[in-house]
Amino acid sequence: MAERKxxxxxxxxxxxPALCVLPEVEKEDEILEVLWTLREEGMLKWxxxxxxxxxxxxxxxxxxxxxxxxxxxxxxxVELLPKGEKxxxxxxxxxxxxxRMFFDLFALDSAEAEAxxxxxxxxxxxxxxxxxxxxHPPNSPDGKPIPRGECCAMFRQEMKPLVAPxxxxxxxxxxxxVFITPGSHSRLDRLSAMGVVPGSIVKLHxxxxxxxxxxxxxxxxxxxxITKEIxxxxxx
Numbered sequence: 001m002a003e004r005k006x007x008x009x010x011x012x013x014x015x016x017p018a019l020c021v022l023p024e025v026e027k028e029d030e031i032l033e034v035l036w037t038l039r040e041e042g043m044l045k046w047x048x049x050x051x052x053x054x055x056x057x058x059x060x061x062x063x064x065x066x067x068x069x070x071x072x073x074x075x076x077x078v079e080l081l082p083k084g085e086k087x088x089x090x091x092x093x094x095x096x097x098x099x100r101m102f103f104d105l106f107a108l109d110s111a112e113a114e115a116x117x118x119x120x121x122x123x124x125x126x127x128x129x130x131x132x133x134x135x136h137p138p139n140s141p142d143g144k145p146i147p148r149g150e151c152c153a154m155f156r157q158e159m160k161p162l163v164a165p166x167x168x169x170x171x172x173x174x175x176x177x178v179f180i181t182p183g184s185h186s187r188l189d190r191l192s193a194m195g196v197v198p199g200s201i202v203k204l205h206x207x208x209x210x211x212x213x214x215x216x217x218x219x220x221x222x223x224x225x226i227t228k229e230i231x232x233x234x235x236x
Contacts (some may be wrong), residue, residue, distance in 0.1 A: 027061050031094060032070065032088040033119075035080060040144070045078040090127075093147040095120040096140035097130050103141040104134060104178050104233065106164060123169075125148075135163035135231055138181055146149055160163055161233075166213070167227035169204040175232035182229050194220055201235060 034053050038044050043052070050059055050103070062078075065071045070084035080088055098118040106119050128151040133139075136152045139145055163178050177200045182188040195215050196202070203214040 012211055027055060027057065028065055028070070029087070029091055029120060030055055030060050031058060032080075032084060033091045035071065035078060035084075036088040036092045037144075038151075039080070044078050046078060047072060048098075049078060061088065086218045089147045090124070091119050092139045093123045093149060094127050096144060097127060097134065097137075098122070099140045099142075100134055100137050100146065102138075133162055135165075135178075137163065137231070138180060139179065163231050165228045166202070166204065166230040166232050167224060169232070169234070171204050171206050173234060174201060174236075176236045177234050178231050180230050182226075187226070191226070194218075196220070196230065202232070 003223065031053060034055075035044065037054060038049060043049075046062075055061070060091075062071070065084065066073050069081055070087070072079045072081055075080065084093065095118075128149050131146075131149055131151050136148075137146060169175060177196065177198050179198055180188065180191065180196075182191065191197070195218075196213075200215060205212040205214045205219060211224055211227050213220050213222060213227075
């Protein structure tokens with residue numbers, strides 16, 4: 001099996017999304033996304049933002065966001081106000097879902113530029129469709145949480161997802177592991193030790209009396225709960 005190159009996610013300084021070359025009208029959107037990401041890292045202070053933000057005219061744009069009620073600044077600490085929070089959340093959700101889509105469906109190892117374009121043009125309806133298509137993934141390829149959408153909360157499956165739990169396979173079907181959401185680190189360690197990791201090809205051998213998967217020449221018995229935490233994409 002060909003080795004996939006490590007996904008870097010296009011990170012810039014301090015782990016914020018890499019700078020996209022955008023029209024002037026999208027500058028504030030890009031800064032809102034940077035603010036969300038820096039907040040995840042506990043770095044939402046004015047000086048940290050200016051140091052990390054590589055967008056031309058960042059400070060002027062920040063002052064504009066403050067003046068127009070998108071953010072608030074007190075004692076050099078920046079806070080996203082309700083409409084800024086909503087907009088930043090939407091942008092980050094679209095961006096990370098785009099990364100997940102390029103990584104999972106097209107096996108692209110660095111799709112930051114494409115994702116950067118997608119986040120500004122996807123409508124809420126299309127975003128939810130992409131999320132459903134991917135099986136409502138919890139994280140981007142670089143491990144960052146994907147903000148949940150209404151489609152996730154309601155578990156609406158309006159189209160058959162390309163990525164689904166291993167438990168949904170029919171015995172005899174093969175699939176590629178896309179991501180795993182284990183209930184504990186110890187469970188993830190046990191799965192990794194058996195070779196059950198993203199990128200591996202598995203075959204569901206049986207469901208009764210217990211779940212058995214085939215990995216290469218090895219048969220592995222797993223609990224049903226675990227098969228619900230392993231998300232796969234069917235392969236021929």
